[in-house]
Amino acid sequence: MQSSTKIWRILFAIAIIAIAVQQVVFSVYMPVILPWPEDLVKSPVVVWIGSAIVAAIGALIIIDSKARPAAIYLGLLFLALLIVFHIPNQFRTTPGFLGSWANALKILALSGCAFxxxxxxxxxxxxxxxxxxxxxxxxxxxxxxMLVFGIEHFVYIGFVPGLVPHWAKFPIFWTYFTGVALIAAALGIILNIKLRLAANLLGLMIFIWFLLLHVPRAMADPRGGNGNEIVSAFEALAFSSSAFILAAISRKKEAKSKTKRKKA
Known part of the structure; x- marks a missing residue:
């Protein structure tokens, strides 16, 4: 398991480092990291220091002997940002609009990915x-x-099909299909029903999005929204990498369980 998970761990670390570098390039915190207040979000010194910390932790995740504590600290950092900044910001602005919770949910997911x-x-x-x-x-x-994002495919059916690449036919179908897939994978992971299969399929689906959707959008618009499309691509890479790691963890647990039953 270690060889396969290390590859995905490195890709996760690269994604985190890339988001931090993107912030330094534009001297602004991306909304997924820090949504407010503006004097912190756009302060070059604060942005550079915070991004350097995130990048350094990401780099440590690549090193075997440092990966576990570094990933724990990264997860705790993201969780703290969610509680201290994202959630208060949502209640301060648009608490009733599900779509506006996207960045809060993403940093929750990134925290979970780090764990x-x-x-x-x-x-x-x-x-x-x-x-x-x-x-x-x-x-x-x-x-x-992933569960909430899947539900949003149905709630915002007037918007989501516009994100489907133009070369893909039947955007409404793909919107509903991915919505169902996200919900099914999320429920499988939460309820521990075919967890390994659910995590593998989730990782595969998001990785396909990374290649076919996010990378082309990032290449087409690398500077819009302070490089938001690039950050979205690396978010997808982080999510997919972690899903594959979760599947590997589940496989190892299944193997241990089978060994114990045979010994009994």
Whole structure:
């Protein structure tokens, strides 16, 4: 499991580093990281310091002996940003509009992804024993976000088909199909029903989006919204990588369970 999960762990780390670098390039916090207040979001010094911290943690995730504590700290950082900034901002602005919760849900998912990465990382060197108990929550954080995004495919059926590439026929069909797929995968992960299959299919679907949807959009508009399309692409890479890691974790647990039953 370690060889396959390490590849996805590195891709997750690259995605996090890339988001941090993007913030430095434009000297602004991306909405998925920090939505307000404006004096922090657009302060170059604050942006550079915060982005350097995130990038440094991301780099440590690549190193086997540092990956577990680094991923835990990253997950806790994202969770703190959600609680301190995103949730208050939503209640301050548009609490009743589901679509406006996208960035809050994304950072919840990124927090969960970091915990999933931590759970799969080797327990070598030093690791944060006091926060190990939070790692199982990672899969729920990711799944909740995917569940809501799946529901939004039906709630905003007038908008979502416009995101389907023009070369793909039947955009309404693909909107409903991906909505059902997201909901099914999320429920499988939350309820532990065919969890490995659900996580693998979720990872595959989002990775396909990364290649066919997000990368072309990022290449077509690399500077719009301070590089928002580029950040969206790396978010998708982080989500898919973590889903594949979750599937690998589930496979390892299944193998251990079978071994115990044989010994019994």
């Amino acid at each position: 999933i990465v931590a759970a799969s990382s080797p327990k070598t060197g030093t690791y944060v024993t006091g926060f190990e108990a939070i790692l199982p929550a990672g899969r729920f954080f990711l799944a909740i976000t």
